Amino acid sequence: MLCATTTGSLLLAAIFSALTLLYPSNAQLSSTFYSSTCPNVSSIVSSVIQQALQSDSRITASLTRLHFHDCFVNGCDASLLLDQGGNITLSEKSATPNNNSARGFDVVDNIKTAVENSCPGVVSCADILALAAEASVSLAGGPSWNVLLGRRDAVIANQSGANSSIPSPTESFANLTAKFFAVGLNTSDLVALSGAHTFGRAQCRFFNQRLFNFSGTGSPDPTLNSTYLATLQQNCPQNGNGSTLNNLDPSSPNTFDNNYYANLITNQGLLQTDQELFSTNGSSTISIVNNFASNQTAFFQAFAQSMINMGNIKPLTGSQGEIRSDCKKVNGS
Ligand code: HEM
Ligand SMILES: *[C@@H]1O[C@H](CO)[C@@H](O)[C@H](O)[C@H]1NC(C)=O
Ligand SMILES: *[C@@H]1O[C@H](CO)[C@@H](O)[C@H](O)[C@H]1NC(C)=O
Ligand SMILES: *[C@@H]1O[C@H](CO)[C@@H](O)[C@H](O)[C@H]1NC(C)=O
Ligand SMILES: *[C@@H]1O[C@H](CO)[C@@H](O)[C@H](O)[C@H]1NC(C)=O
Ligand SMILES: *[C@@H]1O[C@H](CO)[C@@H](O)[C@H](O)[C@H]1NC(C)=O
Ligand SMILES: *[C@@H]1O[C@H](CO)[C@@H](O)[C@H](O)[C@H]1NC(C)=O
Ligand SMILES: *[C@@H]1O[C@H](CO)[C@@H](O)[C@H](O)[C@H]1NC(C)=O
Ligand SMILES: *[C@@H]1O[C@H](CO)[C@@H](O)[C@H](O)[C@H]1NC(C)=O
Ligand SMILES: *[C@@H]1O[C@H](CO)[C@@H](O)[C@H](O)[C@H]1NC(C)=O
Ligand SMILES: *[C@@H]1O[C@H](CO)[C@@H](O)[C@H](O)[C@H]1NC(C)=O
Ligand SMILES: *[C@@H]1O[C@H](CO)[C@@H](O)[C@H](O)[C@H]1NC(C)=O
Ligand SMILES: *[C@@H]1O[C@H](CO)[C@@H](O)[C@H](O)[C@H]1NC(C)=O
Numbered sequence: 001m002l003c004a005t006t007t008g009s010l011l012l013a014a015i016f017s018a019l020t021l022l023y024p025s026n027a028q029l030s031s032t033f034y035s036s037t038c039p040n041v042s043s044i045v046s047s048v049i050q051q052a053l054q055s056d057s058r059i060t061a062s063l064t065r066l067h068f069h070d071c072f073v074n075g076c077d078a079s080l081l082l083d084q085g086g087n088i089t090l091s092e093k094s095a096t097p098n099n100n101s102a103r104g105f106d107v108v109d110n111i112k113t114a115v116e117n118s119c120p121g122v123v124s125c126a127d128i129l130a131l132a133a134e135a136s137v138s139l140a141g142g143p144s145w146n147v148l149l150g151r152r153d154a155v156i157a158n159q160s161g162a163n164s165s166i167p168s169p170t171e172s173f174a175n176l177t178a179k180f181f182a183v184g185l186n187t188s189d190l191v192a193l194s195g196a197h198t199f200g201r202a203q204c205r206f207f208n209q210r211l212f213n214f215s216g217t218g219s220p221d222p223t224l225n226s227t228y229l230a231t232l233q234q235n236c237p238q239n240g241n242g243s244t245l246n247n248l249d250p251s252s253p254n255t256f257d258n259n260y261y262a263n264l265i266t267n268q269g270l271l272q273t274d275q276e277l278f279s280t281n282g283s284s285t286i287s288i289v290n291n292f293a294s295n296q297t298a299f300f301q302a303f304a305q306s307m308i309n310m311g312n313i314k315p316l317t318g319s320q321g322e323i324r325s326d327c328k329k330v331n332g333s
Contacts, residue, residue, distance in 0.1 A: 028317040029148035033127075038119035042147070045128065046135040048111045053139065057254045060136035061200025062104035067133035068193070068310065069102055070126065072183055073161045075314025077154035078125035078327060080162075081108060086333040088157050095162030100243070101203070105328075108132065112327050125327035126151035130311045137307075140199055142256030143300035148311060152321035155330045169206045169271040173280045176273055183313050185306070191277055191288040192302040193310060197248040197270070198260040204235070205242030207271050212238055223279040225267035232270075246270060258300075261293035 034041050052059045070080040073092055080098070084091040092098060093105070108125070111132060115123045127149045138144040167179045180190045210221035211233050220229055228250075235246055247253035248270050249260050260274075269275030277285045292299035322331050 029150045029312065029315060031146040031148055033149035034119070034123060037122045038115065040118060041115060041123055041127075042131055042135065044114050044118055045111050045131040046139065048107065048114050049132060049135050049139060052107045052110070056107075058200055059104055059107055060140045060254075060256075061196075061248075062102075063107065063129075063132045063136045064196055065200065066102060066104055066108065067129045067307075068196070069098060069162070069166055070129050071310050071313045072165045072179075074154060074156075074158050075316070076126050076130060076151055076311055077314075077316050077321060078129060078151075078324065079154040079157045081105065081125055081129075081327040082154075082157045082330065083328045085329075087155075087330065088333075090157065090159035092157045092159055092162040095159045095166075097162060097166040097168065108327055116325070121323055121325065123323070124151050124153045124321075125324050126153055126315065128327070133307065133311075137196075137256050137303075140254060140256035142198075143304045145304035145308060148308060150315070150317055152316040152318075153324040153327075154316060154321050167273060169202075169273050170209060171273055173273075173276040173283065176276065183310075185309060185313075187285055188288060188302065189306040189309055191285050191292065192299065192306040194274060194277060195258070195260050195292065195299055195303055197274055198252070198258070199254055199256055200248050201245040201253075202248050202270055203242060204240065204244045204246065207232070207246075208236045208238075208240075208242065210272055211236060221272065221275075223267055223269075223275045228268045248274075258292055258296040261289050261299065264289050265293055 049059065049063065066080060067076070070076055070078060073079060080092045080102070082088045082091055084094065093102065108128060111128050112125060115128065130147050130149070130151065134145060134147045165179060165182065167176050171179070177187055177190060180186065210224055211229065212220060214221040232246065236244060249263060250268070251259045251263065263269055264275060264278040267275065269278065278289045292302070324331055
């Protein structure tokens, strides 16, 4: 009897460790991962971003977005940062959601250089993206949180994955939630993380389908506030330059606050996918929007937790991948 129980526990332990090996879990990430090897890494990251902010008020937003676009493709593994060349035949950088859109790569390189100067060969580029997102949100007036660390860097990029996994701004609500579910995030995460559109910019080409002839109706998107519509039509005229920039949150363009949700309630979401969170009839996301609009503390808490959830998507850990010495290149290439 005793023997059978012991065998049973051993078997369970064996199955558990086999599963752990097969599915490396985010349980291996830890907020103290660099506490002996690079204790000052957070302040180094933050100080480089503060420097960049002097000449680029948008950089905190751009860096926050990079972590998102990294994590949704093969997990948070810095695959986004790899330049095309050598074994990297098709980069993620030039995938549809990123090409002429994702920015801040030069600042990531400056962060990496500063970190390498203090602690050579220790901190992954994937962790730098996670740390840079937290520092950016915090510097812009948003919440702070303990970033979980210990990710390693990919040796491959996945352009087709970037094309298909990162949501597009014209996605239907059902498709949007499906792309979040596919990486283990639910509709609460979707609403909280979309609040990152409280800062930064968007080019006309990402929402001008809403302004004049929405879905072939001959009219603008009916969920777009008419006053706001007039402003947007002026900034993004038909046949105008699709690269023209607009503030994602006109009320406080560079500040991380909960105004994004108030905008949705007054039909002033800039992207179609933003407004869908509030204007999809019967959606469970409506009450979450109302809550975040009326309670910034609730938003900040949820955002921090959802960023941790997003940062836990399929990290490479242990002996997987590598610590890149240049975030743009696989080591030895
Ligand atoms: C829910 C689905 C999402 C869609 C469809 C979406 C789409 C977009 C688009 C089209 C832009 C404008 C890019 C440009 O004009 O070049 C943008 C900007 C931005 N996105 Fe998202 N996004 C989504 C979710 C997120 C998430 C989860 C985050 C981060 C947690 C995020 C952070 C940002 C930030 C900060 C910007 C401004 C970037 C800058 O100014 O450089 N977005 N997004
Ligand atoms: C940590 O980094 C910050 C910013 O770079 C710097 O001001 C501080 O002196 C550093 N502290 C240590 C102990 O190295
Ligand atoms: C990315 O944009 C450039 C123009 O800046 C274009 O030449 C190139 O074909 C685009 N790449 C992809 C994969 O679409
Ligand atoms: C990604 O999408 C762009 C635009 O449709 C396309 O040119 C490119 O070939 C796609 N990449 C892959 C690997 O499918
Ligand atoms: C690329 O991404 C797609 C979609 O996320 C995934 O199904 C595929 O397995 C990935 N490919 C590689 C080689 O990692
Ligand atoms: C939703 O996803 C389906 C299947 O991938 C696709 O055919 C459809 O075009 C998508 N719809 C929108 C609005 O993105
Ligand atoms: C989403 O997941 C979180 C746990 O990560 C949970 O607390 C929350 O209730 C879930 N939301 C929905 C709508 O299922
Ligand atoms: C709107 O688009 C549809 C389909 O693309 C087209 O048939 C229609 O003529 C357009 N209407 C106007 C007013 O431009
Ligand atoms: C469109 O605007 C972008 C950025 O403002 C600029 O670089 C580009 O030259 C413009 N293109 C045209 C055709 O005017
Ligand atoms: C449109 O936006 C204005 C603020 O610019 C607001 O006062 C008004 O209530 C909004 N209208 C709708 C229908 O949400
Ligand atoms: C949502 O419901 C309102 C009021 O019943 C209706 O006017 C509107 O067309 C509906 N919107 C959508 C996208 O179905
Ligand atoms: C706001 O949200 C926080 C966190 O969920 C909660 O503790 C607090 O009671 C809420 N405040 C109000 C006024 O509802
Ligand atoms: C490129 O791929 C080849 C074949 O898989 C491999 O032998 C080589 O080590 C790779 N190069 C680098 C720099 O990773």
